[in-house]
Amino acid sequence: VSADPISWYLANRPVLLGFLRLCAPHDVAEDAVQETFIVLQRTSDRFRPGADPGAWVRGIARNLAKQMLTTRGRLHLLPLETLIDAVDHAVAANETAAASAAGTPVAPDDLEHLARCMSALEQRQQELLHDRYQQGLSLRELADKTARSPGAIQVALSRLRSVLEACIDQARRRAP
Amino acid sequence: MSRLEELYERQRDGTLDHAEQAELAVLLDDPEHGRALVRLMALDGAVALSQAQPRRRVAWISPRWVRVAAVIAVCLGLGIVVASHMRTPPGGETWTISSAASDAAVVHGQHGQQGQESPPGQHAPPDLPLAAGDRLNAGDRLQGRATVTLPDGTRIDAGSDAEFEPLGDRPGIRLLTGRVAIAAHTRPSGPALAVDTPYGLVEVRGTHYAVAADSLRVVVAVQEGTVAFLHAADPTLLMTAGMGVCATAVSRTPFTLPSASFQVDFTAPGIAWSGTAVAGGYRPVFHHRDTGTDHRAVWGITSPPATGSGFVALGAGLDVTLRYDAPQPCDAFVIQVIASAADRHDFRANLQADVTCPAGSDQILQVPAARFTRRIGAGPIDRGDEVVVALFLMLMDSDHQLLVHALSLTPTAH
Numbered sequence: 345v346s347a348d349p350i351s352w353y354l355a356n357r358p359v360l361l362g363f364l365r366l367c368a369p370h371d372v373a374e375d376a377v378q379e380t381f382i383v384l385q386r387t388s389d390r391f392r393p394g395a396d397p398g399a400w401v402r403g404i405a406r407n408l409a410k411q412m413l414t415t416r417g418r419l420h421l422l423p424l425e426t427l428i429d430a431v432d433h434a435v436a437a438n439e440t441a442a443a444s445a446a447g448t449p450v451a452p453d454d455l456e457h458l459a460r461c462m463s464a465l466e467q468r469q470q471e472l473l474h475d476r477y478q479q480g481l482s483l484r485e486l487a488d489k490t491a492r493s494p495g496a497i498q499v500a501l502s503r504l505r506s507v508l509e510a511c512i513d514q515a516r517r518r519a520p
Numbered sequence: 521m522s523r524l525e526e527l528y529e530r531q532r533d534g535t536l537d538h539a540e541q542a543e544l545a546v547l548l549d550d551p552e553h554g555r556a557l558v559r560l561m562a563l564d565g566a567v568a569l570s571q572a573q574p575r576r577r578v579a580w581i582s583p584r585w586v587r588v589a590a591v592i593a594v595c596l597g598l599g600i601v602v603a604s605h606m607r608t609p610p611g612g613e614t615w616t617i618s619s620a621a622s623d624a625a626v627v628h629g630q631h632g633q634q635g636q637e638s639p640p641g642q643h644a645p646p647d648l649p650l651a652a653g654d655r656l657n658a659g660d661r662l663q664g665r666a667t668v669t670l671p672d673g674t675r676i677d678a679g680s681d682a683e684f685e686p687l688g689d690r691p692g693i694r695l696l697t698g699r700v701a702i703a704a705h706t707r708p709s710g711p712a713l714a715v716d717t718p719y720g721l722v723e724v725r726g727t728h729y730a731v732a733a734d735s736l737r738v739v740v741a742v743q744e745g746t747v748a749f750l751h752a753a754d755p756t757l758l759m760t761a762g763m764g765v766c767a768t769a770v771s772r773t774p775f776t777l778p779s780a781s782f783q784v785d786f787t788a789p790g791i792a793w794s795g796t797a798v799a800g801g802y803r804p805v806f807h808h809r810d811t812g813t814d815h816r817a818v819w820g821i822t823s824p825p826a827t828g829s830g831f832v833a834l835g836a837g838l839d840v841t842l843r844y845d846a847p848q849p850c851d852a853f854v855i856q857v858i859a860s861a862a863d864r865h866d867f868r869a870n871l872q873a874d875v876t877c878p879a880g881s882d883q884i885l886q887v888p889a890a891r892f893t894r895r896i897g898a899g900p901i902d903r904g905d906e907v908v909v910a911l912f913l914m915l916m917d918s919d920h921q922l923l924v925h926a927l928s929l930t931p932t933a934h
Contacts, residue, residue, distance in 0.1 A: 357569060358569055361569065362561025365561070365565070371652045421534050423531065423536070427531075427544055430545035431548065433554070434554030434558055435558055449558050449563070450565075455566060477564055477567040483530070499521055505560070505563055
């Protein structure tokens with residue numbers, strides 16, 4: 345478990361980005377993650393040792409995302425506070441899991457495994473992941489693009505996640 | 521696929537209503553669901569972080585004359601806008617806005633009149649800020665800082681002073697005023713991508729270039745590939761990387777792009793930090809921030825107004841020189857650079873390079889730009905921008921301790 349906010353940020357950037365993607369559109373989430381790091385650099389001296397660094401970072405990230413949505417006139421896209429709190433609680437409850445153990449969330453240490461696993465996918469599967477997670481296309485946009493239903497896209501993404509997680513777990517076991 | 525996954529995916533799209541959001545929150549009361557959600561989020565974020573875009577060299581021109589002649593440009597630009605609309609046929613391909621500043625706007629043309637409600641995803645509704653996914657059609661005019669992606673992947677980064685519209689009769693834009701940087705995909709067939717300016721047509725024969733225009737002149741700078749500049753009064757000029765042209769109504773003058781680089785030297789907190797080396801007209805000003813630990817440092821870079829048309833694209837190229845002087849052996853370390861501009865929503869750079877530790881201590885280690893990967897959201901730095909660059913090293917020794925020593929940062933010159 346990280347002792348300071350910046351260490352927490354470094355160890356949990358994927359989760360933080362995923363967290364913000366539930367709270368804000370793709371572009372805002374990415375901006376907020378980046379901005380969070382800058383704010384952490386400026387404010388980490390205010391962090392009290394012993395406090396929860398994850399809560400500190402997520403609090404900053406949430407506020408930044410909310411500010412960005414406000415300034416961009418898209419505050420209506422912010423979900424219910426109860427949902428954000430519930431997701432925040434889930435992150436806090438699971439960050440004590442042993443890093444890189446089988447079945448644990450993907451961590452920065454797994455990014456190389458992930459890249460290899462993704463490169464082993466078929467081209468269309470890679471494109472789907474790219475469009476969904478990098479380009480931020482919605483299910484509807486993906487459905488239009490691929491002439492499939494949004495439900496079929498959801499199922500395809502679910503299967504791809506399973507494949508990737510299994511591949512990453514396997515890579516973790518092989519790693520020295 | 522579980523109900524949790526379904527709600528998760530739809531919440532990412534912002535399509536859950538409040539009842540479904542509440543349902544998702546209730547589901548998360550179950551620790552197993554909470555754990556599953558965190559795994560979903562982590563994989564989501566990791567895939568986004570792991571998928572670096574193909575490296576593109578993009579640079580900006582920041583001609584001071586654009587600002588100097590702003591008033592004239594506004595007056596004359598209006599005339600250009602009117603004239604160009606009169607001769608622009610509607611139709612052509614639909615482009616997607618990837619990101620936009622809060623004050624950017626689309627003035628809809630014949631395919632979406634301002635004040636008229638448009639179908640979702642087709643046009644940005646009037647009076648609302650542009651958002652990623654909004655469309656730009658032939659006949660529309662984009663004003664302000666935004667990034668537009670063409671169907672072939674070509675990216676147009678428009679400056680805050682830019683105003684352009686898609687050409688209706690061929691792939692390309694009509695640049696009315698301001699600056700655009702273009703990372704163009706080579707088109708195997710059909711007409712080349714073009715930028716029509718008041719004083720000439722810029723035609724892509726290769727890949728990456730930048731164009732700035734106002735009512736007085738047009739400047740083109742080529743970073744990669746070959747660009748043709750078709751001037752009304754002079755023969756067609758073919759330009760390759762490192763070349764530029766400044767054109768007015770009566771003539772065009774080729775020039776060689778000035779080199780631009782700067783170097784930073786600093787040491788970790790607890791060790792004296794220093795340094796500014798000037799090259800290419802840049803005079804960096806550093807604001808060192810002691811974060812209280814020995815492995816991070818933040819500094820600001822302010823480049824003063826400059827003459828000519830040089831530029832620095834930190835996100836496009838970054839060479840790091842590390843003076844390695846580790847007190848203990850290590851296997852490898854990671855250099856990460858995250859940069860952000862104070863007033864530039866569209867500039868975000870996140871660069872990372874995995875480096876093998878050199879043998880021995882007090883080694884000079886060069887990490888060229890090509891070694892940096894996992895770049896997300898990178899954009900150009902403009903002259904005059906105040907940029908905060910946070911750079912830190914993660915030195916993975918046996919104890920996974922983080923150490924840092926002296927280094928320098930040199931954006932590659934174009």
